[in-house]
Amino acid sequence: MPASALSTSRNLLLQTISAEDWALVEPYLDRMPLELGQVLAVPNEPIEHLCFPEGAVTSVGETLNDGSRVEIGVVGLEGMTGWPVLLGCKISPHEAMVQVGGGSALRIETGHLLEACRRSESLRTLLLRFVQTFSIQMGRTLASNLRDPVERRLSRWLLMCHDRLDGDEMELTHKFISIMLGVRRATVTDSLHILEGTGAIRGQRGRILVRDRKKLEAFAGEAYGFAEDHYGRLIAPFGKNGTFTPGS
């Protein structure tokens, strides 16, 4: 693969690293297409690669023994999958699956990335800062699940997708959202109607259009913003808001 193909990436982490750190990983990066349903991390299997998405929304989830799945967070072009290896965990405790949209990802073998991190403190700390932001996202997901009604959790989830995708149209079915939120399909339908009633979104078959993002944010309230703000502080401004205002 010609080096030029990799010279830029839409992935925010890779955009943020210094030229020296880029030189350290670039030889081992490898662009791959992302398709819906593709599994980037298999639970309880060794983590062989880390992926830096350049689009799409990837859902990180816990797989339970009965085969059901609980989403614990989402990752898109602002992050990466496979980070547990940075924390010394060779076996993936989670599943990571491409869930919305398509695009591509840059992929690197675990060993190569770990070696690069060993050599460069700045690379290491950048990637660890991402782990921190994901951990904050998890914390907020936890709080939101515990206290917020479904419409609010739904608003938050739509906003997180919106931040990670181009444009205002998202290909999402009610059934699919219901799996992500861990609620009934019919509950999603009802909640979407509530949001639609405020004019924040419009639903078409298999698609949701964000019409008024501010309203969606107002609806999500505290559930949305804290994690995104931390990302802005620790790594780089991000999301459809452009910049998050500090101190929220």
Next chain:
Amino acid sequence: MPASALSTSRNLLLQTISAEDWALVEPYLDRMPLELGQVLAVPNEPIEHLCFPEGAVTSVGETLNDGSRVEIGVVGLEGMTGWPVLLGCKISPHEAMVQVGGGSALRIETGHLLEACRRSESLRTLLLRFVQTFSIQMGRTLASNLRDPVERRLSRWLLMCHDRLDGDEMELTHKFISIMLGVRRATVTDSLHILEGTGAIRGQRGRILVRDRKKLEAFAGEAYGFAEDHYGRLIAPFGKNGTFTPGS
């Protein structure tokens, strides 16, 4: 303070580090008593110290704008507080508060610990492995909150306390547990009665006695064990079970 006072610690992380790494941090460690209600990490404030508890159960929580609190995990003598600084986050995103039992903790200033981690890769990776186990704990808490009825979440929470405290008696009031689980006090009372009915526990005023841990574990089901097992794999055997069986 005489060095001998610090020569051993009940904290599992500190027990696990090598002699060289111990020498790196020991001069900066400082033992402090832990009292109920003590705050070890103030949300949205700089993290000045890291604490390695030698007893007690510390609850890590999100504080919301309305002042309410949601627990996202617990830490005891198997871990530490203040780890976000290891991930490049100087401001504590969470609150950490001593919630059950007392005891002591070894404390170290953030700068000294970061310097030691910069020098020793083995120390760094050990502490990061703890971060990983906490992240797994959060993931399971998330899954449990979403899918499990209160009795199961309660069982899990009691087991996690039991693992971190001496003996089978725990000083816990229903009101207190209700705050930790984010449910009504009366719901805790009812759920405790269910557990008491199976003979797993016995409740006295302000105290809960674990009578049959196996039954409690059976009741908790999948909610308990995964995170603990990972701790055993990544760091050291831990908990009242002594060792967790691999491959659960």
Next chain:
DNA sequence: GTGTTTTGGTACGGGAACGTACCTAAATCG
């Protein structure tokens, strides 16, 4: 010992979300 506080037991009505089910409309397939 008496009064006060804390803790726990219990009850009642209400609301959010659930499981299930059935129907329509849109898209896809042959």
Next chain:
DNA sequence: CGATTTAGGTACGTTCCCGTACCAAAACAC
């Protein structure tokens, strides 16, 4: 084109947990 699949709308009864409230018993203070 008609047949089939997929997505979405809606309904009904149910369950879990909530908010609130009130009371009894245990611990504590003086």
